Amino acid sequence: MKISPSMLACDFTNMEKEIKKISYAGADLIHLDIMDGNFVPNISFGPAVVKSLRPLSKLPFDVHLMLMHPHKYISNFVDAGADIITFHLESQSKVEETISKIKQCGKKVGISIKPKTSIDLIFPYLNLVDLVLIMTVEPGFGGQDFMSNQMEKVLALKKEILKRDLNVFIELDGGINLETIKLIKNYPVDICVSGTCIFKSSNTRETIKKLKGMNNSVHF
Ligand code: DX5
Ligand code: ZN
Numbered sequence: 001m002k003i004s005p006s007m008l009a010c011d012f013t014n015m016e017k018e019i020k021k022i023s024y025a026g027a028d029l030i031h032l033d034i035m036d037g038n039f040v041p042n043i044s045f046g047p048a049v050v051k052s053l054r055p056l057s058k059l060p061f062d063v064h065l066m067l068m069h070p071h072k073y074i075s076n077f078v079d080a081g082a083d084i085i086t087f088h089l090e091s092q093s094k095v096e097e098t099i100s101k102i103k104q105c106g107k108k109v110g111i112s113i114k115p116k117t118s119i120d121l122i123f124p125y126l127n128l129v130d131l132v133l134i135m136t137v138e139p140g141f142g143g144q145d146f147m148s149n150q151m152e153k154v155l156a157l158k159k160e161i162l163k164r165d166l167n168v169f170i171e172l173d174g175g176i177n178l179e180t181i182k183l184i185k186n187y188p189v190d191i192c193v194s195g196t197c198i199f200k201s202s203n204t205r206e207t208i209k210k211l212k213g214m215n216n217s218v219h220f
Pocket of ligand 2: 031173
């Protein structure tokens with residue numbers, strides 16, 4: 001299982017130090033939450049910040065767009081150095097056009113759903129994407145409680161991926177810490193995003209190691 005620390009929880013007065021810290025402490029990806037104050041009730045940072053962080057880490061940039069119109073901004077995030085671009089099914093951009101645009105730019109595509117959205121709605125696009133991000137909190141803020149009732153979506157999704165013999169990663173995002181990771185351990189999850197737990201920890205390396213170690217995902 002891979003760990004993608006969310007920079008949303010970092011010390012914004014010292015982003016250089018923070019990104020280097022997680023990059024040398026065993027993180028597999030860097031999760032960058034982009035919020036527009038419209039799709040979600042919060043504003044984070046944009047492509048200029050992502051671009052300024054790019055030279056500071058060799059890890060893939062896992063960009064999570066919480067934007068009402070993600071299609072408009074794909075090129076900006078590609079130029080900024082994104083490797084994976086995930087957008088929301090609930091956004092107002094056309095899903096297939098947005099997927100194609102990300103692919104045309106040579107980047108990996110992810111599609112995400114909010115907790116109240118049914119997993120079945122992703123299935124028509126499953127053969128077009130590299131990753132599905134299942135939100136385990138309402139998007140918008142870090143530090144919220146993990147919604148364990150989302151785990152049944154993981155099973156339904158994995159079943160569909162296997163049935164269709166696809167190579168699609170499953171990512172979970174929101175409220176993942178050293179306690180809630182225990183609930184995830186028997187599910188076929190490939191990537192866990194974790195913000196507060198990692199950045200508020202006094203021993204980053206140990207925390208990332210524990211998050212990875214406690215998860216022996218069973219693939220069925
Ligand atoms: C929420 C974001 C998450 C969040 C994770 O909208 O997509 O990535 O920052 O942070 P924690 O781990 O604090 O829930
Ligand atoms: Zn996120």
